[in-house]
Amino acid sequence: MMRGFSFGSYVPGTSPVHKLDARAKLLLGCAFIVITLNARSFLALIPVALFVVGTYALARIPAGKALRSLAPLLFIVVIASIMNLFVVQGGPVYFEWAFIRVSEQGVFTCLLIACRLLLMMAGMSLVTLTTMTLDLTEAFERLLSPFARIGVPAHEIGMIMGIALRFMPQFATEFSSIREAQLARGAGLKTSPLRGVQMLSSLMTPLFTSVFRHAETLSAAMEARCYHGKEGRTRLHPLSLAPRDGVACALVGVLLACVIAVNILL
Amino acid sequence: MTGKPLPEEPVDNSAPASAEVPIICMRDVSFTYDGEAFALSGASVQIERGEFVCILGGNGSGKSTLAKHLNALLVPDKGQVEVCGMDTSEREHTYAIRQSAGMVFQNPDDQLVASIVEDDVAFGPENLGVPTAELRQRVTQRLEDVGLSGFEKHETHALSGGQKQRVAIAGALAMNPEILILDEASAMLDPRGRKGLMRVVRSLNNQGMTVVMITHFMEEAALADRVIVLDEGKVARVGTPQKVLVDVDALSALNLEVPFAAELSQALRRAGVPVIAAVTEEALAESVFSVFSSHAAAASSAHENAAPQGPSGGKTLTEKASASPFAPKASTAAGATECAKFPASPAASTDGDVLIWLENVSFTYDAAEARRQRKAGKKPAPKQAKWGNSPEALWALDNVSLKVRNGEFLGIAGHTGSGKSTLIQHMNGILHPTSGRVVAFGSDIAEKGAANDVRGRVGVVFQYPENQLFAATVAEDVAFGPRNLGLSEEEVSKRVERSLRTVGLNPEEIAARSPFELSGGQQRRVAFAGVLAMEPEVLVLDEPAAGLDPKARKSFLDMVARLHEEGLTVVMVSHNMDDLANLCDRVAVMSEGKLLMEGAPAEVFTRAAELTSVGLATTSPEHFANLLREGGLPMPHEGLATEDSIVAYLRGLI
Numbered sequence: 002m003m004r005g006f007s008f009g010s011y012v013p014g015t016s017p018v019h020k021l022d023a024r025a026k027l028l029l030g031c032a033f034i035v036i037t038l039n040a041r042s043f044l045a046l047i048p049v050a051l052f053v054v055g056t057y058a059l060a061r062i063p064a065g066k067a068l069r070s071l072a073p074l075l076f077i078v079v080i081a082s083i084m085n086l087f088v089v090q091g092g093p094v095y096f097e098w099a100f101i102r103v104s105e106q107g108v109f110t111c112l113l114i115a116c117r118l119l120l121m122m123a124g125m126s127l128v129t130l131t132t133m134t135l136d137l138t139e140a141f142e143r144l145l146s147p148f149a150r151i152g153v154p155a156h157e158i159g160m161i162m163g164i165a166l167r168f169m170p171q172f173a174t175e176f177s178s179i180r181e182a183q184l185a186r187g188a189g190l191k192t193s194p195l196r197g198v199q200m201l202s203s204l205m206t207p208l209f210t211s212v213f214r215h216a217e218t219l220s221a222a223m224e225a226r227c228y229h230g231k232e233g234r235t236r237l238h239p240l241s242l243a244p245r246d247g248v249a250c251a252l253v254g255v256l257l258a259c260v261i262a263v264n265i266l267l
Numbered sequence: 268m269t270g271k272p273l274p275e276e277p278v279d280n281s282a283p284a285s286a287e288v289p290i291i292c293m294r295d296v297s298f299t300y301d302g303e304a305f306a307l308s309g310a311s312v313q314i315e316r317g318e319f320v321c322i323l324g325g326n327g328s329g330k331s332t333l334a335k336h337l338n339a340l341l342v343p344d345k346g347q348v349e350v351c352g353m354d355t356s357e358r359e360h361t362y363a364i365r366q367s368a369g370m371v372f373q374n375p376d377d378q379l380v381a382s383i384v385e386d387d388v389a390f391g392p393e394n395l396g397v398p399t400a401e402l403r404q405r406v407t408q409r410l411e412d413v414g415l416s417g418f419e420k421h422e423t424h425a426l427s428g429g430q431k432q433r434v435a436i437a438g439a440l441a442m443n444p445e446i447l448i449l450d451e452a453s454a455m456l457d458p459r460g461r462k463g464l465m466r467v468v469r470s471l472n473n474q475g476m477t478v479v480m481i482t483h484f485m486e487e488a489a490l491a492d493r494v495i496v497l498d499e500g501k502v503a504r505v506g507t508p509q510k511v512l513v514d515v516d517a518l519s520a521l522n523l524e525v526p527f528a529a530e531l532s533q534a535l536r537r538a539g540v541p542v543i544a545a546v547t548e549e550a551l552a553e554s555v556f557s558v559f560s561s562h563a564a565a566a567s568s569a570h571e572n573a574a575p576q577g578p579s580g581g582k583t584l585t586e587k588a589s590a591s592p593f594a595p596k597a598s599t600a601a602g603a604t605e606c607a608k609f610p611a612s613p614a615a616s617t618d619g620d621v622l623i624w625l626e627n628v629s630f631t632y633d634a635a636e637a638r639r640q641r642k643a644g645k646k647p648a649p650k651q652a653k654w655g656n657s658p659e660a661l662w663a664l665d666n667v668s669l670k671v672r673n674g675e676f677l678g679i680a681g682h683t684g685s686g687k688s689t690l691i692q693h694m695n696g697i698l699h700p701t702s703g704r705v706v707a708f709g710s711d712i713a714e715k716g717a718a719n720d721v722r723g724r725v726g727v728v729f730q731y732p733e734n735q736l737f738a739a740t741v742a743e744d745v746a747f748g749p750r751n752l753g754l755s756e757e758e759v760s761k762r763v764e765r766s767l768r769t770v771g772l773n774p775e776e777i778a779a780r781s782p783f784e785l786s787g788g789q790q791r792r793v794a795f796a797g798v799l800a801m802e803p804e805v806l807v808l809d810e811p812a813a814g815l816d817p818k819a820r821k822s823f824l825d826m827v828a829r830l831h832e833e834g835l836t837v838v839m840v841s842h843n844m845d846d847l848a849n850l851c852d853r854v855a856v857m858s859e860g861k862l863l864m865e866g867a868p869a870e871v872f873t874r875a876a877e878l879t880s881v882g883l884a885t886t887s888p889e890h891f892a893n894l895l896r897e898g899g900l901p902m903p904h905e906g907l908a909t910e911d912s913i914v915a916y917l918r919g920l921i
Contacts, residue, residue: 013420135386167382170424175734181697182735185727186797187719187751203747206737210783215377222378225338225370226391226438227362233396237389237403 012130017245018060019131023140025246029253030128036253037121040260044267046116048259052252053123060131070126071119078118086111138162139240156231168215172208179207288352289313290446290477291337291368296346297500298332306332308500309346314479316445319472321488321508322481324497325522325816326788330481331373333497334450337479338368351445366395369439373451375431384410384426384434385419391442409437413467427683429460433467446477454483454814457683457842459882465490483816485512485526489546496521513544522818527845527887531910538918548887552894559900559920620673622805622836623694623725627703630664630689663689665860666703671805671838676831678847678868679840681857682882687840688730690857691807694838695725708804723752726803730810732794733787741767741785741793742778748801766799770826788819805836812846824850848872848886848907856883869906888913 013019018026033052040046057067085107092105129137142159149155183189188200291314298307307329314320324330335341336348339355351367353360369391372378381387388406397405410416413433418426423434432452439447449468453461465487472478480487488494494511496504498521504511512518513529525533528548535542535555542558545551664686671677671694681687692698693705696718705712707721726748729735738744742763749759767774770792777785782793798806811827812820828850831837841847847854848868856863856871858881864871868886872878875885875893884890892908902908902916 134382163381167380167423171376178729179735181692182727182729182732183747184697185695185722185725185729186748186801187722188747189751203737207735210736211734218372218374218377219380221335221340222370222372222435223380223390225340225365225372226380226442227365227394228390229362229394233394235393235396235399235402237386237393237399237406239399 011133012062012066014061014131016060016131018056018127020243020245021131021249022240022242022246023132023136024144024240025242025249026128026132027137027140027144029249030125032253032257033124034121036257036260037117037124039264040117041264042267043113043116045260045263046113046120048256048263049120050116052256053120053127056127057123060127062127062130067123067126067130070130071122074122078115078122081118082111082115085114134166135163136238136240138166139236139238143240164219171215172212175211176204176208179204290316290318290351291479292347292349293333293336293343294347296333296336296343296348298336298341298344300332305500307336307343310497310500310502311346312495312502314446314477317472317475317477319469319478319490319492320480320495321491321493322479322495322497323483323485323488323521323523324503325818327786328497328522329500330497331450332500334370334448334479334481337446337448338370339364340370362395366391366442367444368446368448369436369442369444370448370450371432371435371439371452373454375428375435375455378435379423379431379438382422382424383419384415384421384423387423387434388437388441391438395442405441405443406437409440410434412440412471413437414463427460428456429463429683432456432460432464436464436467440471444476446479447471449478449480449482451481451483453487457882458884459682461487483814485524485529485817486547488512489526489528496523508546509544512546519818522816524817524821527891527910531888531891531913534910534914535917538914540914540917540921548891548894552891552898555895555900555917556898559917621670622673622708623671624706625667625669625690625693625700625703626706628664628667628693628700628705629662629702630693630698631662631701633661662860664693664700667857667860667862668703669855669862669865671836674834674836675852676836676850677838678851678854679838679857680842680844680847680854680871680883681840681863682842685857685881686860687857688809689860691727691809691838691840694805694807695727696721697727723801724803725805725807726798726801727807728795728798728809728811730813731791732798733782733790736782736790736794739781740779741772741782742774744782744793745797745800748797752801762800762802763796766796767793769799769830770796771822772796788815791815791823799830803835805838806830807838809840810842811839812841812843844872844878844884844886856881858882872907873904 037046037049040049057064086103087101087107089107089110090102090104091107094102094104095108096103132140138159141162142155145153145155145158183200183203188203189196291312293310293312296307296310297305299305310329310333312333322330322333332341336343336355337350339348339350339361342348342356348355350364353364353367355361355364379387380390385406388409389402392402392405406419407416410418413436415430415433415437418430418434423431426434435452436447436449447468453464456464461484468478468480469490480491482488489508489512491508494504494506494508495502496511496518503521504514504517512525513533515525515530515533518525524530526546528551529544529546532542532545532551532554536544540555540558542551542554545554667686667690669690679687679690689698693700693712694707696705696707696712699705699713699718707717708724710717710720712718712721736744738747742760745763745766746759749762754762763778764774767778772789772792777789777793782790785793795811806827808827812823815823824846827837827839831850839847839850851868853866854868854871855865856878863881864874864877872885872889875889878885885893886907888908888910892902892913895902895913900917900920902913905912
């Protein structure tokens with residue numbers, strides 16, 4: 002029954018990167034993506050790559066773990082870069098067959114996009130590798146809170162994200178036990194598209210029933226523990242900005258300057 | 268962080284005046300969910316400060332509804348509930364009441380809010396606005412109270428059921444309540460988890476915590492200061508366990524049963540052994556010793572003169588006992604404790620009638636990791652005992668060989684995470700062994716098409732099968748299996764009707780209804796019918812009676828026994844050793860993915876020490892017989908002790 006299922010790829014640690022405020026990490030992650038998108042040449046990507054390698058080293062994330070966390074997203078990189086390979090045209094043509102044409106510009110863009118996407122993902126996944134999911138949702142909630150005044154339910158969104166993450170492994174287990182029970186009753190002996198749809202509905206009905214049942218007890222359990230929304234709530238792990246967050250911002254600022262400089266000068 | 272912190276601990280703990288006032292006072296409380304049927308109708312309950320009260324009752328007797336009134340999750344329609352002097356119907360007290368009366372629910376899986384243990388424990392006090400420094404202190408303290416120090420950073424979903432419930436208790440305790448309410452908190456746990464939970468609860472009670480515990484387990488109720496039995500929303504009985512739990516007839520009319528010790532003490536008294544009406548085995552054993560101490564003193568003084576041969580004294584007693592009418596079986600169908608089916612596999616040694624044969628089966632959910640370790644020449648990592656069912660444990664099954672023979676009733680015991688569930692999933696080809704092989708009905712399950720064939724012949728009823736109902740009507744749901752077998756509509760409807768009747772439901776009445784509007788017990792029967800409708804040759808049951816009240820569980824197990832008598836081969840996983848001993852021809856015990864023992868109940872359950880060492884126990888009668896043996900009454904080891912054999916032995920001593 003117990004299947005290894007671990008959501009989020011958090012790697013425990015005490016490095017300076019781990020200790021950064023989750024809000025700062027989230028925002029700097031976004032800034033990093035923008036910077037990477039603005040690097041227009043391979044040369045401009047060099048400081049970005051150095052930055053990524055440097056921060057991973059600082060966070061003491063083993064290379065194997067870092068690469069494995071990227072693996073599931075590789076297909077996006079492949080698809081995006083292949084699309085560019087055929088769509089972007091210009092310069093000498095290397096290969097032509099029927100409507101397919103590969104030109105120099107296409108190859109250049111394809112490689113650039115692939116590198117850029119890889120670096121972007123590496124940067125973002127460093128954020129999830131070094132931040133507990135609960136801190137991330139809390140950071141998300143706090144970043145949204147200025148919008149609470151215009152009616153954005155920041156606290157509720159954060160709470161929903163937290164609970165969703167908490168129940169993800171639970172539903173994965175339940176889904177597999179429902180599937181197994183139906184396999185045991187001979188489901189999937191004959192396969193046809195219609196059968197497939199029926200199978201899906203017979204799987205989803207008990208899962209949804211169970212979602213609602215869990216929702217009912219969970220809300221009772223939360224009420225029993227005096228949950229009444231955000232008002233007057235304290236936190237076991239309050240988010241607090243420290244000097245190191247400023248240093249991190251400065252470093253990302255330097256990265257931005259480098260990229261811009263390379264873009265302009267070369 | 269500022270905001271308006273809720274009034275923390277508004278109740279003056281030290282007020283001496285309140286000592287006489289009951290901490291919980293319910294007066295004539297009535298409550299209905301739908302405006303028609305009353306879940307509570309005129310229940311009055313008083314609970315004193317520092318008491319340990321168990322609330323008992325069959326399914327639907329209003330126990331959980333009552334519990335929810337104690338912390339203002341529900342407010343009475345009629346009547347009044349006062350908790351720590353506060354009326355629950357007054358809104359301004361709601362949070363103060365919930366803070367004073369911490370509650371733990373039944374299902375370990377849906378009351379934890381956070382993914383990480385410490386965040387979950389902190390959830391309650393966070394809501395109360397407790398400052399961060401104190402939060403940390405409370406989390407540390409409360410995790411220590413429930414024996415989970417060091418688990419702060421663990422993920423909640425990776426804990427065992429018992430550990431999850433203890434996290435939930437820590438979460439309730441972190442609000443510094445005065446009352447702890449447990450709403451069937453032990454119902455879904457294995458014996459080991461239940462024992463751990465009970466130990467925590469009792470030590471809290473010893474430190475002065477008022478405990479209100481709702482339970483189906485009479486052995487737990489026997490440890491309470493006071494027992495309240497509910498029936499149809501009213502209080503049917505109140506009193507000490509020694510008074511309430513010994514009344515066999517009254518309790519069975521309330522869908523309950525008496526604990527084994529009470530049943531045995533009654534049988535002993537009927538047989539003329541003057542013991543007290545005890546409710547715990549320890550108390551009964553004490554009473555037995557005091558009855559026989561005069562007797563034994565007389566006997567031993569006689570023997571002391573003879574020689575310092577202690578054993579010979581024992582022997583006399585033994586001979587006496589074996590001379591007494593010692594009918595191990597057949598004579599009494601006393602239900603609960605008729606068991607000593609000794610050497611039960613006479614003809615079974617021939618392999619011709621083996622239906623399912625697991626041969627050196629190992630299985631891991633993480634095949635890639637296993638390959639990596641094998642390549643690296645490493646042995647499978649040793650399992651960490653502390654974690655018990657650690658999900659990191661690589662091998663769910665470790666070189667297990669087991670045969671299921673035609674017509675037998677095979678029991679499988681083992682605590683949660685010992686590999687029982689994985690084992691039965693191999694029996695019908697849902698899982699394929701990582702190494703080793705499974706041969707079912709003469710063909711290797713790994714062969715093409717064999718697994719599908721086996722699934723039609725081996726029916727598996729998983730744990731809590733009612734959670735897997737899905738169709739719009741009962742008939743549709745039951746028909747799912749037969750349709751998958753490709754039977755004609757005529758045959759399908761015939762089978763649906765037949766299997767519904769087999770499980771004791773009336774097809775005319777129930778077939779067209781939605782399974783979701785049935786009661787929990789009926790839903791389980793429908794799910795069971797869905798497997799029977801495939802007319803399997805082997806029926807595999809995973810904890811078929813879990814979570815049912817005593818009466819429902821008995822009728823469910825009777826049904827299984829009847830199916831077996833009609834010729835079905837049955838494999839049953841259970842935590843309840845008494846059930847296994849009563850029903851099975853053969854028992855296999857799993858521990859840490861390995862097959863620990865295998866044999867007739869009389870062989871397996873007489874190895875009490877080994878069973879205890881892997882977190883299991885022996886049967887109640889055997890356990891009691893061992894208490895007698897340890898206390899100096901050397902009851903002979905003639906197969907497995909039964910209620911009758913104990914009575915016969917002790918009567919023989921008089």
